[in-house]
Amino acid sequence: MSAISREDVAHLARLAHIEMSDAELDKMTGELGVIVDAIASVSEAAGADVPATSHPIPLANVFREDVVGETLTVEQVLQNAPDSEDSRFKVPAILDEE
Amino acid sequence: MAATTESLVDFDEALEKYDPVLGFEVHVELNTKTKMFSDAPNVFGDEPNTNVTPVCLGLPGVLPVVNKTAVEYSILIGLALNCKIAETCGFARKNYFYPDTPKNFQTSQYEDPIAYDGYLDVELEDGEVFRVEIERAHMEEDAGKLTHMGGSTGRIQGADFSLVDYNRAGVPLVEIVTKPIVGAGKRAPELAKAYVAAVREIVKNLGVSDAKMERGNVRCDANVSLMPKGADKFGTRSETKNVNSLRAVEHAVRFEIERHAGVLEAGQKVVQETRHWHEDTRTTTAGRPKSDADDYRYFPEPDLVPVVTTAEWIEELRARLPEPPAERRKRLKAEWGYSDAEFRDVVNAGLLDAIGETIAAGASAAVARKWWMGEISRLAKNADTDPEGLGVTPATIVELNGLIEAKKINDKIARQVLEFVLAGEGTPAEIVQKRGLAVVNDDSALGAAIEDAMATMPDVVAKIKDGKLQAIGALIGPVMKATRGQADAGRVRELVLEKLGIEG
Amino acid sequence: MTEIIKLSAVELAQKLRAGEVTSVQAVQAHLDRIAAVDGGERGVHAFLHVNAEEALAVAAEVDAIRAAGGAGAEALHPLAGVPIAIKDLIVTVGQPTTAGSKMLEGWMSPYDATVISKIRAAKLPMLGKTNLDEFAMGSSTEHSAYGPTRNPWDLDRIPGGSGGGSAAAVAAFEAPLALGTDTGGSIRQPGAVTGTVGVKPTYGGVSRYGAIAMASSLDQIGPVSRTVLDSAYLHELIGGHDPRDSTSLNEPVPSLVDAARQGLSGDLTGVRVGVIAELQGDGYEAGVQARFNESLEVLRAAGAEIVEVHCPNFKYALGAYYLIMPSEVSSNLAKFDGVRYGKRVIPADGPVTIERVMGATRAAGFGDEVKRRIILGTYALSAGYYDAYYGSAQKVRTLVQRDFDAAFEKADVLVSPTAPTVAFGLGSKTGDPLAMYLNDVATIPANLAGVPGISVPGGLSEGLPVGIQFLAPAREDARLYRVGAALESLLEKGWGGPLISQAPDLASAEKEGVA
Numbered sequence A: 001m002s003a004i005s006r007e008d009v010a011h012l013a014r015l016a017h018i019e020m021s022d023a024e025l026d027k028m029t030g031e032l033g034v035i036v037d038a039i040a041s042v043s044e045a046a047g048a049d050v051p052a053t054s055h056p057i058p059l060a061n062v063f064r065e066d067v068v069g070e071t072l073t074v075e076q077v078l079q080n081a082p083d084s085e086d087s088r089f090k091v092p093a094i095l096d097e098e
Numbered sequence B: 001m002a003a004t005t006e007s008l009v010d011f012d013e014a015l016e017k018y019d020p021v022l023g024f025e026v027h028v029e030l031n032t033k034t035k036m037f038s039d040a041p042n043v044f045g046d047e048p049n050t051n052v053t054p055v056c057l058g059l060p061g062v063l064p065v066v067n068k069t070a071v072e073y074s075i076l077i078g079l080a081l082n083c084k085i086a087e088t089c090g091f092a093r094k095n096y097f098y099p100d101t102p103k104n105f106q107t108s109q110y111e112d113p114i115a116y117d118g119y120l121d122v123e124l125e126d127g128e129v130f131r132v133e134i135e136r137a138h139m140e141e142d143a144g145k146l147t148h149m150g151g152s153t154g155r156i157q158g159a160d161f162s163l164v165d166y167n168r169a170g171v172p173l174v175e176i177v178t179k180p181i182v183g184a185g186k187r188a189p190e191l192a193k194a195y196v197a198a199v200r201e202i203v204k205n206l207g208v209s210d211a212k213m214e215r216g217n218v219r220c221d222a223n224v225s226l227m228p229k230g231a232d233k234f235g236t237r238s239e240t241k242n243v244n245s246l247r248a249v250e251h252a253v254r255f256e257i258e259r260h261a262g263v264l265e266a267g268q269k270v271v272q273e274t275r276h277w278h279e280d281t282r283t284t285t286a287g288r289p290k291s292d293a294d295d296y297r298y299f300p301e302p303d304l305v306p307v308v309t310t311a312e313w314i315e316e317l318r319a320r321l322p323e324p325p326a327e328r329r330k331r332l333k334a335e336w337g338y339s340d341a342e343f344r345d346v347v348n349a350g351l352l353d354a355i356g357e358t359i360a361a362g363a364s365a366a367v368a369r370k371w372w373m374g375e376i377s378r379l380a381k382n383a384d385t386d387p388e389g390l391g392v393t394p395a396t397i398v399e400l401n402g403l404i405e406a407k408k409i410n411d412k413i414a415r416q417v418l419e420f421v422l423a424g425e426g427t428p429a430e431i432v433q434k435r436g437l438a439v440v441n442d443d444s445a446l447g448a449a450i451e452d453a454m455a456t457m458p459d460v461v462a463k464i465k466d467g468k469l470q471a472i473g474a475l476i477g478p479v480m481k482a483t484r485g486q487a488d489a490g491r492v493r494e495l496v497l498e499k500l501g502i503e504g
Numbered sequence C: 001m002t003e004i005i006k007l008s009a010v011e012l013a014q015k016l017r018a019g020e021v022t023s024v025q026a027v028q029a030h031l032d033r034i035a036a037v038d039g040g041e042r043g044v045h046a047f048l049h050v051n052a053e054e055a056l057a058v059a060a061e062v063d064a065i066r067a068a069g070g071a072g073a074e075a076l077h078p079l080a081g082v083p084i085a086i087k088d089l090i091v092t093v094g095q096p097t098t099a100g101s102k103m104l105e106g107w108m109s110p111y112d113a114t115v116i117s118k119i120r121a122a123k124l125p126m127l128g129k130t131n132l133d134e135f136a137m138g139s140s141t142e143h144s145a146y147g148p149t150r151n152p153w154d155l156d157r158i159p160g161g162s163g164g165g166s167a168a169a170v171a172a173f174e175a176p177l178a179l180g181t182d183t184g185g186s187i188r189q190p191g192a193v194t195g196t197v198g199v200k201p202t203y204g205g206v207s208r209y210g211a212i213a214m215a216s217s218l219d220q221i222g223p224v225s226r227t228v229l230d231s232a233y234l235h236e237l238i239g240g241h242d243p244r245d246s247t248s249l250n251e252p253v254p255s256l257v258d259a260a261r262q263g264l265s266g267d268l269t270g271v272r273v274g275v276i277a278e279l280q281g282d283g284y285e286a287g288v289q290a291r292f293n294e295s296l297e298v299l300r301a302a303g304a305e306i307v308e309v310h311c312p313n314f315k316y317a318l319g320a321y322y323l324i325m326p327s328e329v330s331s332n333l334a335k336f337d338g339v340r341y342g343k344r345v346i347p348a349d350g351p352v353t354i355e356r357v358m359g360a361t362r363a364a365g366f367g368d369e370v371k372r373r374i375i376l377g378t379y380a381l382s383a384g385y386y387d388a389y390y391g392s393a394q395k396v397r398t399l400v401q402r403d404f405d406a407a408f409e410k411a412d413v414l415v416s417p418t419a420p421t422v423a424f425g426l427g428s429k430t431g432d433p434l435a436m437y438l439n440d441v442a443t444i445p446a447n448l449a450g451v452p453g454i455s456v457p458g459g460l461s462e463g464l465p466v467g468i469q470f471l472a473p474a475r476e477d478a479r480l481y482r483v484g485a486a487l488e489s490l491l492e493k494g495w496g497g498p499l500i501s502q503a504p505d506l507a508s509a510e511k512e513g514v515a
């Protein structure tokens, strides 16, 4: 039983900013269903008393002193830009709010 | 999204029926030498994309490293806000796509902020103290700067394209979040302004931020909701983004209270949404409603390790805390010799630091107060900004005052000179020189003007000779006219008496 | 020239030092080999970019320093002049870095990865950039946007993945050394199926700065070579603290070369080797199991004490991995949006807004497997699912670490087959993502726990290589080199030479039209 619906996948694709055709959504829904079913047992494996591990080797307080280093030149900054103008990256209109 | 009415309910009427609940998220940019996670310079106003490393640009393969000074500044802010400091805390990724965010996630803190559970005692205009509870203060990074091009207004709406400068991307921020503030009533707008002013004062006092609101060093998001009087359940809130002057904070809260009341009185529902503040009209307009797109998928930042604070470290930092603002105010009031009323006005105007710096630069306490509370405040009001936002430096005031004391210019001309300074014409002395504004106290030139005036007004001269010295005033007008306002009135009086052989 | 390319890195380095071969000759021999076997319809296709000019220039520089003698020559790194291939996930100034994706086609990094800076400082000529599954996501190198790499042992089979290019390059004598990255087995599994050596160092042992992140808490750069000793030299070169990587261990690199040399004596007296009960049997091919069992006998004969260990939570490791990895992927790959670098696609119709440009760019720039993982990770992190998926997976990670801790109480190193099968046919699993994921079942636990692992050749099954994996506690990478080198030397005695010498001769196979 797969909990993941086509609408879920469409929503996830929007969150992930990947445009998907109807056919892709259908295919992805099927594949994700199989994968999620196969790995869902993870959610029952560990009890509430087990702490989460986000970093495999525990370290703490790794800091940098507040000393200025080398910067890129504007040419280097923009060398791979799809589009630029006036030393800045140029992007199409933003319809969303600021 | 339901349409919201724009009909407002008068503020006082609104407050008769509803209790406002406020909440603030204040972002403070730290003035570290480098950015939060990269060793790029943290400098305001440089040429676009010149303070950028591969990390700031989110290039493939880069990794963040935490700026220790930024952590310490954050702890200092937490301590100054009477917060608890986390024994251990970590960074988290806040995921959302926006072109000013190079990685398309912001590195921030989520479940475990560096500082939490604090408070700030905010003094209102009449001296009443209101305690604002602080929920948390967390570390994060700033975004780049977007400039919207084309279209008619230069605003985001209708722009053809935008340009992105990543100089600001990664500048360290501390976001200070209050708990819901209940009970301010009619004083909500005033409290809003006073709270932001107090935060600004603290971070400036700590030396951890330049705290210039006009540069965006301190930025406020103001949450407002209304609940019917006597209710205990909060209403739906709006979040007005980026209200970036003290006056604007006050006005925005006031406007939102009036707007919410209008919506509720019309029998409609307040929409939970972000609002945009418009300084020109002193209104807010609807931004984006809350939606399922606001799923930020926070998770622990795997590229950064936790911050663990020891008691020794905290105490070492606590020892660096400057005098608390309330005590500092008490001390300054005594040092400057202001009356209660004078001092409160200065505090309410948010000009404690400006006046202090001006005194430090060499002005007397009275002179510093005169300028900041007088002409500079007036100009700021006209320009719809805070006095400090005008850009008057202590050096300018000291120089202007020196010119007055040397009798090179009078008060009236000094005010004009200030406007020329703000217009970028140079220093006061330069402007006086360039524009030929020096007071005419060259006795021969003055003498000629006085003789002309006396010749045309023999009746006045007779009165003066009769001992009615106040009649000299009638001569001063024409003399001023003849010297294009550059005569020193005191010297005119002296010369008239001299010419008539009368002992002043 | 043929002889040069068959030398191990250490042997080549000795000849360079002795003046028997110049670095220019060595580089040229490998460039010739690449020209002979890499291109064409049925070429190995290990390389995405060949860096001939720069490699020859670096080689000439090394030769000049050697010729001048004196302190300059003395100061040269032991591997100076020995050519190396770089997985195209690691950024390099002067060569394109694509990550095997259309998204980064032609992208030129303005900075070097830390490991690349070290390689430049040690003056190893870089032959070029090797193929990989797109953004290192896959176990077969078939998910490369630039076409699959072929296994030199059988050109119709996969070379493993994601580092199939680096493994195949080394197996095909196109390079004596290569760099790989290992997030769930991407160095070790290709090593296993190509009959080469691959090491995943302790997490934090090698700087990740400049390795394009797939899953930050799992990724690790490591060496790829034909001998254990060669990997030890390369590992020592690239390892060590890097202030640019906050997860980098601030500890001296252990002496791995010494450990490997000690192992080459073939004596493992007193070494406790733990056989992981959960990583054999069901799902493991008979031929793989047979070679594994033989290896255990060899270890026992060398004096090792073979013990059985149980890691009951390993059965959840694959599931936890396929939640944690895609979660981090979904965030790490968000930066590819067509704003600052890489591909930008303007939608064919409708309004051109940045939102739609990002959506179209990511739709066109990413392949299916990358999209699958991004969507899966977005799901695992999303509101309402986080606790059940990402949160639980991080707990399983704790349980896997506890299993390792308990196992390492009983054993100095653990052992298992590296992969459950030998190299499978190209195209045989591309339609079934889950079947593909199962390839990593034995390698994933090490990434979840951050412990180091090595894969060494363990013989052939039906003519194809089988890999033996050793795992050690975190920071004890040296143990892997000792035990790995011992097994290698003992097995080679039985084979009468390195396993790789049994690989088909690619150049002549091509000429005769035999595949």
Ligand SMILES: [Mg+2]
Pocket: B025, B221
């Ligand atoms: Mg906020």
Ligand SMILES: [Zn+2]
Pocket: B027, B140, B175
């Ligand atoms: Zn914030």
